[in-house]
Amino acid sequence: MNSFDIYKKLREHFGGVGSWWPKDRPFEVIIGAILTQQSTWTNVEKALSNLKEANILTPKDIVELPLDDLKKIIKPSGFFNQKAERLRKISEYLLATYSGDLELLFSKDKKILREELLELNGIGNETADSIILYAAEKTEFVVDAYTKRTYSRLKIVEEKIRYDDLKKYIINEIPEDLLIYQEFHGLIVLLGKNICKKNPNCKECPLSSGCKYAINQKIH
Numbered sequence: 695m696n697s698f699d700i701y702k703k704l705r706e707h708f709g710g711v712g713s714w715w716p717k718d719r720p721f722e723v724i725i726g727a728i729l730t731q732q733s734t735w736t737n738v739e740k741a742l743s744n745l746k747e748a749n750i751l752t753p754k755d756i757v758e759l760p761l762d763d764l765k766k767i768i769k770p771s772g773f774f775n776q777k778a779e780r781l782r783k784i785s786e787y788l789l790a791t792y793s794g795d796l797e798l799l800f801s802k803d804k805k806i807l808r809e810e811l812l813e814l815n816g817i818g819n820e821t822a823d824s825i826i827l828y829a830a831e832k833t834e835f836v837v838d839a840y841t842k843r844t845y846s847r848l849k850i851v852e853e854k855i856r857y858d859d860l861k862k863y864i865i866n867e868i869p870e871d872l873l874i875y876q877e878f879h880g881l882i883v884l885l886g887k888n889i890c891k892k893n894p895n896c897k898e899c900p901l902s903s904g905c906k907y908a909i910n911q912k913i914h
């Protein structure tokens with residue numbers, strides 16, 4: 695079973711999930727990508743909804759908001775001191791470098807954009823790729839802990855595989871297509887949250903027939 699087969703099976707099981715994010719709110723994607731670090735999506739949603747309620751929607755809003763207020767608003771996402779600092783820093787950077795115009799940032803070549811994002815404090819591979827894939831809408835595949843767990847249980851890769859190696863492995867097996875990249879990551883997250891959990895529910899899994907873990911457990 696290669697990665698494109700995995701994508702098709704997951705899509706058949708869960709349906710098409712599209713791009714996940716509203717295309718017209720790229721700054722929200724950036725905020726979400728930072729808030730989701732070491733957190734669950736449910737808690738991030740609470741923090742995002744608090745931000746919307748407080749009408750904090752742009753880099754300027756974040757810079758103008760007292761830091762303690764920002765911490766309170768994003769508290770549900772956890773690690774709020776660190777994340778508030780990160781949100782503040784990236785907002786200041788966007789204002790100083792692009793006058794807050796994300797179109798300008800996203801008009802860059804994806805390789806250059808990635809390098810630029812990775813230079814910012816608190817933005818690692820997964821956060822940078824999430825911003826490029828879902829906010830800039832460029833084909834940069836996102837790998838996360840769910841991807842590593844599922845791919846290692848399928849015995850396709852070692853659990854300790856490096857981020858870039860797993861990403862390269864997957865993109866070599868799927869067409870370079872924005873919707874497929876966006877959707878495949880979303881489907882892997884759905885699988886990881888609902889089926890291939892810490893204690894996997896292999897009986898419900900659309901990948902069980904090709905999964906070494908399920909075969910070893912005599913589930914399939």
Ligand code: SF4
Nearest residue numbers: 890896899902905908
């Ligand atoms: S069969 Fe089980 S271990 Fe394998 S991918 Fe599915 S849930 Fe995970």
